[in-house]
Amino acid sequence: MNTKSSFGVAQIILFLSIAILVVVVAFPVLLILFNAFWVEDHFNFSGAIEILKEPETFKALINSLIIAGMSTIGSTIVGTFFAWLVTRTDMPHKRFMKSMFLVPFMLPSFIGAMAWKMLLSPNAGFINRFFMDNLGFDGPIFNLYSYYGISAVEVMYLFPFVFIQVCGALERMDPTLEESARISGAGLFTITRKITIPLVLPSILSGALLIMLYSMAHFGTVAVLGIENGIYNIPVLIYERIHQSGGSFESIRTGTVLATVLVISAACIIWAQRKILGSGHYQIIGGKSFRPMELKLRGLKYPLMFFCFAYIAFTIVLPTVVIFLVGGLSTYGLSFTPENLSLDNFKFILFEYDVTRDAIFNSVTLGLTAAIITMFAGVMISYVIVKMDVKGKGILEFLGMLPFSVPGSVIALGVILAWSGQFGINLYNTVWIILVAYIARYMAFSLKANSAALEQVHDSLVEASRACGATMWQSLKDIVLPLVKPGMFAAFFLIFLPSLRELTVSIMLYAPTTRTIGVAIYTLNEDGETVISCALAAIALIIIIVGQTVINHFTKKESE
């Protein structure tokens, strides 16, 4: 629309949108690249290479690759197998299992890592002790503090990325594609090999790449489990360097170089994912839902069902129960008998202990503020991207996609560089720096939810109100905003809930008084306050599960 009156409005909205994304997202990321390669007034590429060649940084690099590689392979196998079981077989209780397999999505993996540490740590883990004490084993049955242990825990929390993608593809696949193969005389095994797998391969690969992206940049699991045996990856090393040196020049420089490696690998992964999803044969899978062909499992039906339930009990229920039980112990190390268990710890952390009380308050207020700001900014920016026909919106689309590919620790480092006083504003050691980082990190979620909602609002609805005599602003207020409200709500929860359990970003930015829930759980655990940190983790889990139930209920109602 280029009538005179809306011309000014359009320019203002566009300018504001670009300004927000540049200041919050692009500027910090650019500063990282700048600091990595620009030393003492000149471009220095070999210096960056030198830093990567240092034994410690090189090891972090290799460790990141090993852990990401193993987690990706493991999660892909687990995710694809379960996806196939719940969509294409006649296994009983499929619906229940499908929803259970999605639970790890909302559980913070570092809390899981803490639980597994208590269960399987080589000398003190409950399971290892049980085998050693009661069954006469000489040593631990499984050493959790290893590449295998770390990757196994990552798999438990990351496999839903593949699971959800493959489920979607298998459900949406046109059954006539398989039926025509069947009519042509192919057996079920041949159909699976020649038709089904090639068709869902893009989904499998795209889910696998997502897992790669997350686990390369994952802080929590490696930080909790790797420390004993000196296993660390890129985000952990960045954190340790910055944390120990209090932000010295050398540590920042090492951090920026490592962060650049993360950004580049993330960019490659996103590029590869788009290429796979963009390639032609993905189109065969339409948007419609079909009733897919089901394989009769016959004799394997109940063994497989038992296996799934065992998996759910072992990887989802057991760690959660351990967190709650340990959180109720009066002292760590006592056995779980009624006289040792009470609600005292929960009372203590909620009402008496400053550190945890502050942490809960900080996380809730930070989450709320970030969610509200990001929700409104997201509506405005996606309005420009989806609805407005103005020059320069290509920049917006690019900037809006950027946070998708930038890992949390990179955003945190960039925020330190941008808001520590070099550019006139010093937010370091305040909650505001965490807020800015949250906004940058979660902007992409908001853009996604709001764009989806705005695409549903057809242009003619706004034109109709203009023809009825409403101005541009009145149309936005009376027509557009009420219609995108569901998208805004979704954006709010998509930001609020993850920010409650956030660790990667806030661990880099916290000061003694600005701990978040995640930071408090992590630091208390590091300081040996296992019981208190578990109690706090239990409370975080309750908040997350309640919140998720609310949003599920809400979105289900919306879609009906």
Added chain:
Amino acid sequence: MDIIRVENVSKGYPGHPVLQNLSLTLKKGECFTLLGPSGCGKTVLLRLLAGFESADAGKIYIGDTLVNDPEARIAVPPENRGLGVVFQDYAVWPHMTVFENVAYPLKIADRPKDEIKERVMRMIDIVGMNGLDKRLPSELSGGQQQRVALARALVADPALLLLDEPLSNLDANLREEMRFEIKELQKKLGVTVLYVTHDQEIGLAISDRVAIMNAEGAIQQIGTPWEIFEQPVNPFVFNFMGIANFIDVRREENSFLVGKGSQAIPWESPAGDATEWVAAFRPSDVRIARSGDGLHGVIRRANFLGAMMDYLIEIDGAHLRTSIETHHAIAQDLMFKAGDECSLSFLSLHWFEKESLKGVLEE
């Protein structure tokens, strides 16, 4: 008095001109239809009038007000043009009830509450939606939603109502019913209507005047439905107004012979010097008989379509189609089979020079 004056308006998009130098006037109180094939730019013209887009060149007047003149940098926004618009996809706001939808233009105009209620309820009554005012659009059928859109466009008494293919999403029965209701409404309320469509039947049924646009966005003919149908100015208009037969006729000295043969066409000769001519007529203007005076032809294909018989006939290399009511065909012994011979004459026929047909028949 003219209510719309479009003067030499041009509008295009990068690499794609849509309207060039187009002029048009609408008289107050008439029902005017803009008829053209899809993609011809008729919707763009409606959007220019409504103010959703601005012309690249030319002037647009609504009443006496100059609403769009790019040279003088005038582009009155749609909310200040005082029009009613009905869209093809209804554009009924899904989060408002029927009452709220219809009341919106009055609410924006800050009318007192009692007046809004009274006028909205009257409008809801006029469009036949009594008792449905508290429903949400999701609880309405397509036809009912279209009535809401109509009521909303008319409630503020606009001088001009713009309708953009408002019936094309409705099924055939409803479409027929609604088109007469729109005509009734227009008469009752005295509003000027600009109706944009590609459906020539609607155009003929409800309009006082019709403008035919070709695929390049140029207006070919403006006139009453009867003039357009009976006196088309060129083959495009003729072809656009229903299935048409075009057979080649060549002039040899003073006789006009059909196809490659030597039968003279039983109709008065055209005025003009050209040697290559085309005789154009509608299937309904052909008289078919077993024998007798007229052109001799052979039935090439006979299709039974229930109420109608449809024949493809060849006359010395020229092909034409005609149809005849089945019961009439049975009564008159006109049930032909492929290969049967027949005799043809015409009730009406238009002459066009063959040159002028280039580009028309390819569609």
